[in-house]
Amino acid sequence: MLSHTAEYALRAALYLAEHGRGRLVQVGEIAEALDIPRNYLSKILHALTRQGVLRSTRGKSGGFQLARRPDGLYLVQVVGPFGSLGEKRHCLLGRAQCTDRAPCAAHARWKEVADRMAIFFRETTLAELVGGAVIAA
C-alpha cells in the first residue's frame, strides 16, 4: 500500500509521537529501534523537516522532534510527500481526467473506496494511532 519510504516516515513519526515527548531524538536511535537503514532514514527525516512535520537541531546533542503535538499532525502530512497520496485521488484506470462528469468505467464504484482511504489519511492524526499497539518491529 505505502512505499517503503512512506512507511518508514510514518513509523518514525509514530516513534517520535510515542517516545519523543519533548526531547530531541537522534536518527541512530530511531533507525535502530525500527530497524530502518540509518542514512536512508536520515534523508526521510530531513524531508519531513522541510515539510514542517518535524523540527531538527544540528550539532552535538541535536536530533529530531515533532513540529507539533501528535494530535495536530495528520497522516497525510507524513506520508504525502512520499507515495502518491495527498495530491489528488487518482483514477483506477489511470486517466488524466476522471471526474463525476467525465468518469472512467470504474469511477462511480471506485470513488467510494478511494474517498474512504483519502479520508483516513487526511483525518487520522498520529495521536489517534499512538497506543493502538506496539510500533517497533
Added chain:
Amino acid sequence: MLSHTAEYALRAALYLAEHGRGRLVQVGEIAEALDIPRNYLSKILHALTRQGVLRSTRGKSGGFQLARRPDGLYLVQVVGPFGSLGEKRHCLLGRAQCTDRAPCAAHARWKEVADRMAIFFRETTLAELVGGAVIAA
C-alpha cells in the same frame, strides 16, 4: 494505486469485455486502442492467460478472448497477479504479523479501509464496470 502493469491488465480486460464479444482480439488492436506498449501488453495478456482469465489462440487469425463471461470475472483475478492485492491484506506499518489479536498501531482504523478496498476488488466484476463510461484513453 495500481501498478502500471496491473492497470494495463485491467484496462485490457475491460476492453475485451466491451469490444471482444465472442471474437478473438489481437494484441496490436488492444495496444493501439489503449495506448499501451505492445510487447509489454503481450506479456501481460500471456500472464492473464496462465491465470485463467483469458484464453489465447496462437497462429494466424489467433488472438485473445475472455475465458469467461464478464459477469464471472472479478477484478481481483485480473489485477491480483500483478500488484500486491489479492494475496493478503497487508499491514500499513509493514509488520509481518498484524492481526486483530496482535495488531500494529494502525490496525483497527486501517482495517476498515483496507477491507473495503479488498471487497471492492473481490466482489466487483468486469461486467459491472463495462458501460460505466468510456474506457479508452
Added chain:
DNA sequence: GCTAAATATCATATTATCATGATAAATACA
C-alpha cells in the same frame, strides 16, 4: 509444403526506488 500472421519467449535497455558510503556543516561543551 510454403507463407503470412499471430502468440510465446528470450535478451536487453531504461527508469525509479531503495540503500550505502563518504564528506560537509553546524553546534555543545570542555
Added chain:
DNA sequence: TGTATTTATCATGATAATATGATATTTAGC
C-alpha cells in the same frame, strides 16, 4: 579554540519495475 557529535548533502551502487527489440513457435490458408 578545539573536539566530538549530530544533521545536511553529495556521490554512488543495488534492485525492481517498466519498456523495447529480436527471435522462436504455432496455425490458417493458399
